[in-house]
Amino acid sequence: MLPPLRALVVFEAVARLRSVSLAAKELNVTQAAISQQLKQLESFLDTQLLERGRSGMTLTHAGQKYHPVVSYTLGQLKKKTQSLFGEEKSEVLRMRVNNSLAQQWLLPRLKSFYRQYPFIRIDIDTVDWPSRNPCDTVDVEITNGRYGGSDIQTERLFNEQWHLVCSPKYYEKHKEKLVRFELNDLDAIQVKGYEDDWYSWLHFHGLTSAPPRVILEVNNSLQAMQAAKHDIGLLMVRSLVAMDMLEKGELVIAMPGEMPEERGHYLITQSKRPPKVQLFCDWLYAQMSHSKPDLEVMLQH
Structure with a gap:
């Protein structure tokens, strides 16, 4: 009989790390998925392999005997895979x-x-x-x-959203105009190829203000965010690429609202x-x- 391969990988990780949470992190899955795979393997073998204790997961007698077999077999499979499909072909x-x-x-x-x-x-x-x-x-x-x-x-x-962002310092300096949605007297950074997005933003939010003055154009959003971080002006940026700098407080939302990204x-x-x-x-x-x-x-x- 051949056990399910995924369940064996999960068992090896939990047995080696003595932790469901650490195994879930290493395999990049949820703890619930780990537990489900363990139950599937134990049901397949009709044998308990692990016990949960105060100090973490411990191997039963059967688990102690089975773990080195699984670990060795998976290691050999990995080596053979690398040997057969190595750098010259598919690594x-x-x-x-x-x-x-x-x-x-x-x-x-x-x-x-x-x-x-x-x-x-x-x-x-x-x-x-x-x-x-x-x-x-x-x-x-x-x-x-x-x-x-x-x-x-x-x-x-x-499914991303456009946001209007700036540095905390720039926001505090121009807060009154931003609150009143007066953009025409403010400076902006623009990524080349997105010239029309300012008008799309204004139209989407029903604003009659003219767009801000673009004083800097760059090739990509990463460069644009660095410029915004250093107080140069406002920036329209997508949620995914701005998420890290927003969470760190290097950038802030300049105006409430968002606009769906169509591309x-x-x-x-x-x-x-x-x-x-x-x-x-x-x-x-x-x-x-x-x-x-x-x-x-x-x-x-």
């Missing part, structure tokens, strides 16, 4: 990622990917705009724009995904589901 996952999304969202989370798939090495090129031929020389593309094609699979990743970030792959690409996509979906609470908290502020 390197080549990606093209939007610069701001990579810096503000993807890179801070990659450590958990390497914990799960240490035999995959990621090679990232950052870009400001979508390529004309996505996935021509890369396996995965995550860019701000959609692309259609018979051999390409495209999925929108996030958004898209995941682009070949229609037929190789195993290494599918592993990354599955990990990415899990990360997205964990980001939703963070976004909701940020939007409340």
